[in-house]
Amino acid sequence: MGLELFLDLLSQPCRAVYIFAKKNSIPFELRIVELLKGQHLSEDFALVNPVQKVPALKDGDFTLTESVAILLYLTRKFKVPDHWYPQELQARARVDEYLSWQHTNLRRHCLRVLWHKIMFPVVLGEPVSPEVLEITLAELDLTLQILEDNFLQDKAFLVGPHISLADLVAITELMHPVSAGCPIFDSRPKLAAWSQRVEAELGPPLFQEAHEVILKAGDFPPADPSLKQKLLPRVMAMIG
Amino acid sequence: MGLELYLDLLSQPCRAVYIFAKKIGVPFELRPVELLKGQHLQGFLPAGSPQVVPILKDGDFILHQSVAILIYLSCKYQAADHWYPADLQARARVHEYLGWHADFIRGTFGVSLWTQVLAPHIGAPVPEEKVTRNRAAVDSALQQLEEQVLGDKAFLAGPQLTLADLLALEELMQVVAMGRDVFAGRPRLAAWRGRVEAVLGADLCREAHGPILNVLAQAASKQLPQPPAEFRHWMLLRLSRIP
Numbered sequence: 292m293g294l295e296l297f298l299d300l301l302s303q304p305c306r307a308v309y310i311f312a313k314k315n316s317i318p319f320e321l322r323i324v325e326l327l328k329g330q331h332l333s334e335d336f337a338l339v340n341p342v343q344k345v346p347a348l349k350d351g352d353f354t355l356t357e358s359v360a361i362l363l364y365l366t367r368k369f370k371v372p373d374h375w376y377p378q379e380l381q382a383r384a385r386v387d388e389y390l391s392w393q394h395t396n397l398r399r400h401c402l403r404v405l406w407h408k409i410m411f412p413v414v415l416g417e418p419v420s421p422e423v424l425e426i427t428l429a430e431l432d433l434t435l436q437i438l439e440d441n442f443l444q445d446k447a448f449l450v451g452p453h454i455s456l457a458d459l460v461a462i463t464e465l466m467h468p469v470s471a472g473c474p475i476f477d478s479r480p481k482l483a484a485w486s487q488r489v490e491a492e493l494g495p496p497l498f499q500e501a502h503e504v505i506l507k508a509g510d511f512p513p514a515d516p517s518l519k520q521k522l523l524p525r526v527m528a529m530i531g
Numbered sequence: 532m533g534l535e536l537y538l539d540l541l542s543q544p545c546r547a548v549y550i551f552a553k554k555i556g557v558p559f560e561l562r563p564v565e566l567l568k569g570q571h572l573q574g575f576l577p578a579g580s581p582q583v584v585p586i587l588k589d590g591d592f593i594l595h596q597s598v599a600i601l602i603y604l605s606c607k608y609q610a611a612d613h614w615y616p617a618d619l620q621a622r623a624r625v626h627e628y629l630g631w632h633a634d635f636i637r638g639t640f641g642v643s644l645w646t647q648v649l650a651p652h653i654g655a656p657v658p659e660e661k662v663t664r665n666r667a668a669v670d671s672a673l674q675q676l677e678e679q680v681l682g683d684k685a686f687l688a689g690p691q692l693t694l695a696d697l698l699a700l701e702e703l704m705q706v707v708a709m710g711r712d713v714f715a716g717r718p719r720l721a722a723w724r725g726r727v728e729a730v731l732g733a734d735l736c737r738e739a740h741g742p743i744l745n746v747l748a749q750a751a752s753k754q755l756p757q758p759p760a761e762f763r764h765w766m767l768l769r770l771s772r773i774p
Contacts, residue, residue: 341679342631342679353620355623355624355627356627356630356631357626357627357629357630357631358630359626359629359630360623360624360626360627360629360630361623363622363623363626364619364620364623364626367619367622368619380603380606380607381592381603383602384592384594384599384602384603385594385599387596387598387599387602387603388594388595388596388599391596391597391598391599391629391633392595392596394630394633394634395633395637395638430772437581441581528671529634
């Protein structure tokens with residue numbers, strides 16, 4: 292059995308891993324784990340990954356979770372082009388810096404926007420007050436400002452003139468609020484231009500394919516009540 | 532000018548950077564930044580850097596985020612392999628830990644300094660439910676850390692000490708400093724801590740942990756500096772973000 296990737300393209304980190312593997316022609320078996328059907332909570336999946344999270348990678352006996360760990364593993368094992376994660380010390384440090392910052396900043400706020408705007412009220416039937424949603428949207432706005440001012444600035448890509456893991460992780464995160472109907476690029480022409488460059492580098496067909504699921508977030512049906520019971524505690528822990 | 536590290540030892544990631552730099556013998560200038568005096572907002576950091584600590588300045592190169600700084604130092608100063616192993620799978624385990632750490636430890640373990648010391652210090656109210664929620668989050672993380680993350684291993688990412696252990700230790704020490712012995716009743720974690728500190732060295736740990744371990748006493752004897760007005764505003768915003 293070759294490399295297996297356990298993914299649900301509903302999840303931002305799964306999209307980044309999927310796009311990266313496809314873009315770099317890394318051979319893998321795709322194992323879809325449908326979060327909204329609770330498949331990550333199944334006993335079968337627990338055997339693969341006791342932490343019951345996606346994305347997960349299985350390479351022979353080696354099982355790995357956490358998207359940044361997976362992306363870096365794939366980068367090194369399959370010797371992808373240098374620009375993704377440069378060898379040069381300072382260039383690489385910039386990618387490390389972004390990947391660290393994003394986990395508790397952009398990722399967090401993009402996730403909360405999708406959940407507060409769509410997933411809680413529509414899918415899980417848990418209403419979210421306008422005040423909470425407003426705060427969540429304001430926090431996202433502040434984070435987008437930091438993304439533009441501290442990271443992108445006047446560069447073509449987040450850490451320099453070439454696309455890197457930073458851009459891939461960022462764009463897949465931003466598609467969460469986009470799918471929730473937030474016009475995040477409308478008042479941010481710099482960010483909009485950057486997103487178009489990233490999409491062009493990744494290739495529109497691959498980008499569209501990876502985002503097919505999340506772009507339908509507005510039409511997700513309500514989850515059945517028993518599933519909701521199972522999902523809710525873990526979601527609450529994740530959203531914080 | 533050589534390498535500079537802008538640090539406040541009250542901050543968990545700053546301590547991790549400080550201990551690491553000392554331990555592997557990085558020649559650096561320490562630039563103390565007193566967060567409680569709002570110095571990170573008052574031009575004590577290099578021009579162009581975000582208003583956070585830790586910050587590394589190496590010539591014109593300015594870097595933030597403790598993980599990035601630790602990896603940079605590890606590579607530039609050729610730290611012993613165990614810190615950030617070259618082996619593909621061993622290194623992946625370090626990053627796997629850091630991903631989990633970002634979700635369950637970072638943020639969460641820093642809250643009690645704010646609720647127990649900083650909020651009272653500026654006379655800001657703290658809803659009891661935030662304290663309760665945080666305590667539950669800390670408990671849950673400690674249980675996961677001991678039973679699933681550490682398990683039967685000697686260190687968090689494998690058989691040897693890595694950057695992961697250093698970052699984790701400093702977060703746990705933040706809660707310890709607030710008067711809660713997170714190692715009591717958790718024998719595996721206690722043993723792990725002993726192993727980590729044995730590698731780091733008792734003197735270095737004592738030096739790095741001194742300021743944070745002294746904060747409660749300073750607060751009680753009214754010796755904490757009064758934050759300036761603009762920092763109060765920032766502190767209130769930070770408090771409002773506690774879930």
